[in-house]
Amino acid sequence: MVQDVSVGDLRWNIVWQRDVCVMCGSCVAACSFHAIEVVRNRYLRGSVHISGEHSGQTPAPRLAIRQIADSKCACRGCGMCAKVCPVGAIQPVRNYDNRMSMLSRCVGTPKRGGRHGGVQRRTLDTIMVGRISQMTDPALDSERHLFDIRAPLGRVMPVSDLPLQVEGERLKVAGRTPPVRWIYPLIFSDMSIGALSTRAWEAVALACAYLNERCHLPVRMCSGEGGMPVRLLESEYLKYMILQIASGHFGWNRILTALPRMKVDPAAVLIKIGQGAKPGDGGLLPAAKVTPHIQAIRGVPGVTLHSPPNHQGLYSIEEAVQKMHLSCNAIFGFRVPVAIKCAVSATSVAVYNNLLRDPYNICGGFFLDGIQGGTGAANEISLEHTGHPVVSKLRDCYRAAVAQGRQGQIPLWAGGGVGQTGNAAADAFKLICLGANGVFVGKILIQLLGCVGNEQGRCNACNTGQCPTGICTQDPRLVRRLDIDRGAENIVGYMRSFDAELRKLLAPVGNSSLPVGRSDALVTSDKAVADKLGIQYAC
Amino acid sequence: MLHIDTVSGHERRSTQELLLLIEAAVEQGETDFYIAASGQHDIGGPLWNRKGAPLTFTVRNPGQRVGAMCLPATTVLVEGPAPADVGWLNAGGRVVVRGDVGDTAGHCAASGVIYVGGRAGARAASLMKHDPMYDEPSLWVLQNVGSFSFEFMGGGRAVVCGLGCEKMSSVLGERPCVGMVGGIVYYRGQVSSLPAEVCVKELETDDIAWLESGLDDFLAAVDKQEACQLLADWSMWHKIVPEIGDEKRPDTVEDITAFRREAWIPGGIFGDVVEDNFQVSGLVACGDLRLREPVWQQEMQCSPQGRGCRDCGQCLKACPERAIARVHDDEGGYGYISDGARCIGCGICTAICPLGVWQMHVHLAEL
CATH class of the missing domain: 3.20.20.70 (Aldolase class I)
Known part of the structure; x- marks a missing residue:
């Protein structure tokens, strides 16, 4: 069907070399996105042949690593498959003609998952x-x-506002000054x-x-x-x-109750x-x-x-x-x-x-x-x-x-x-x-x-x-x-x-x-x- | 001897006039000069007699860089003090200053000797080096030197006698020997704030022999022979050398693991809310750390004939981890099991099974 998602719609494509692969399964085991799977294809020419004895009736099974054509488990290009592959048979490559900016918005919620080239030029550069x-x-x-x-x-106080008093010939700090930490x-x-x-x-x-x-x-x-x-x-x-x-105030109960036990x-x-x-x-x-x-x-x-976009108790x-x-x-x-x-x-x-x-x-x-x-x-x-x-x-x-x-x-x-x-x-x-x-x-x-x-x-x-x-x-x-x-x-x-x-x-x-x-x-x-x-x- | 007075009435010879005059006299064969200077720079070098005869300059009131770029047969004697850069780039001359000297005495000197009968200013002998084709340079100072001396020193020997400085907290001022990579600094008295790249050592026999062989000449040159007995008590001396070769400290190695074990909060900061043994699993893991696990479901009647496992054993052969085993009972029943301790959850068994008996169970998260 036209609306079916194919791997060509996804942002990253898995390139797998069947003549190099030793079918150890590491890439599939390592992929946390479940973006790839092992498939059996008896008609797939040149796919990996698992050695072993086979009866005359069972054709030699051929296995292949295949990217799953589903936007929910789309390859993210993280490269863990390439990292674990012992023979360099697999890697993700960027697919410039993908349709993900459309497809990921077809589910009715805002798209997440980072920037995709929309970063402005950096002034600092x-x-x-x-x-x-x-x-x-x-x-x-x-x-x-x-x-x-x-x-x-x-809060760094200007010298004129510091609570300094002259006592005889010495300067004395008379009163509190705000805490200042000099840090990296x-x-x-x-x-x-x-x-x-x-x-x-x-x-x-x-x-x-x-x-x-x-x-x-x-x-x-x-x-x-x-x-x-x-x-x-x-x-x-x-x-x-x-x-x-922050606006959610998460975790502050434990911070406050720990106060009596804080050493510093x-x-x-x-x-x-x-x-x-x-x-x-x-x-x-x-x-x-x-x-x-x-x-x-x-x-x-x-x-x-x-976390709300604003602090609930602050109005101005x-x-x-x-x-x-x-x-x-x-x-x-x-x-x-x-x-x-x-x-x-x-x-x-x-x-x-x-x-x-x-x-x-x-x-x-x-x-x-x-x-x-x-x-x-x-x-x-x-x-x-x-x-x-x-x-x-x-x-x-x-x-x-x-x-x-x-x-x-x-x-x-x-x-x-x-x-x-x-x-x-x-x-x-x-x-x-x-x-x-x-x-x-x-x-x-x-x-x-x-x-x-x-x-x-x-x-x-x-x-x-x-x-x-x-x-x-x-x-x-x-x-x-x-x-x-x-x-x-x-x-x-x-x-x-x-x-x-x-x-x-x-x-x-x-x-x-x-x-x-x-x-x-x-x-x-x-x-x-x-x-x-x-x-x-x-x- | 050619006596040059640089001031006549209200007229003072410029540095350029004086140096051209000296050069012309040397060219004429003059070898002995007395120069009543008035702050002119660069008196003493680089000059040479065409027949190789020694040149001698006795100078009063020189400007900066007296004895600079001196060549081997040149002797410069300054009767009083001298300002900065005495013996700058000394290339073999003998430069004697009876009084104090300003900053950067002996800066970049590569040969020859420089004797100072008083104190030396900051950055003494900085970048002093040793050209192996010639004798090594030396700088002798009767009293003490200013801060930042011997910076980036790469060769030669400096001697700081500390005469009358016994109560000073540092006869080498603050932060001496920063970046020092070669040479030796001998000193008598206290020092402070040495950088990590150098170390202080006791004198050895060779050091004492070298110092003894030069001390009399130095003291005679600066007219302080009476100090000889006091200074020759070698037990009061030390030397500073750069830490090189085997002595060089290893680069700082971060040992976070040791820090975590010894200084960090025992059991980790989340130890009260989450169990973590800090063991690291690989990207390909077994057991509970697998992202998926295969389950052999004989009841899966998914073949066209409506039958389950045909006992073909392909899964057993294909499993890359040899995690699958065939089990059987006495009544002819059999089954396949996957050993969780070996299985990585790759799904090859699922793919190879012609009848779909192996099924992968995917756990997105274990909540």
């Missing part, structure tokens, strides 16, 4: 660190100079327990602790909105964690208003991923979980700032910085201006999450068509603060696609020069764990519970595929490279500390970008 210290001032030795690579998280300028961004498997989440937490304890890199990790493991809440490692409270304060609390991958759209954890431990940590039944920006910030500050006795994360929007500067008023000195950071972040779990309509690039809006926010002489008071943290090309250090450095105090990354962390997804639609089955790498699934059989130690090792190694590469950029511009707002260090090959960001045009 037009920017170069073009102001090199040479004759004007000495460049630094990137490997040996003692750099101060720290970024503030917390890259935060492991919020991916929830639930969205990630226990092993994946633990691998990121383990890498974070290792970086602090063994590598002197004070990286912090944000919990995501799925709560926190109680054992972590009650351990010393809590000091490396940023606790997120967490690094910060992050109020999530929105996220760049799906701004204005709430979170959604499909029932397939709401396993008993997720139900326990989040305090919910095993059904599909929605003033409430968002004052009520929410006050409550979150109060949880830890005003000892822990509280920051807020929003999806980047045309209105971001208005929000930042409102935050900057901050009459109670309780706003410890503004996290701007751009459109290029997110995994394959979000609806494609949100991923590709909703949101705002982070670069220009970060710049606008920074300049708005500069115009008021308030830059640096409420730290700006930028994310959403940082590290998308693999080099997070270059992205971070450029964003810092444009006014960010630091950056946050999410997707590259799971890619370091072993995720094979990319921006061109490979895999991106994060919403299905069938993640072949055991990262975005709660299926214990798939989760067991993930090696926590090796995953964490990749993240630790990447962060050490990140640190070394950051120094390679700090050195030539001659900065010992992070060059926040040093836009003179940047040039761009795009005139429009130059005009918009206020940096030099170069060609």
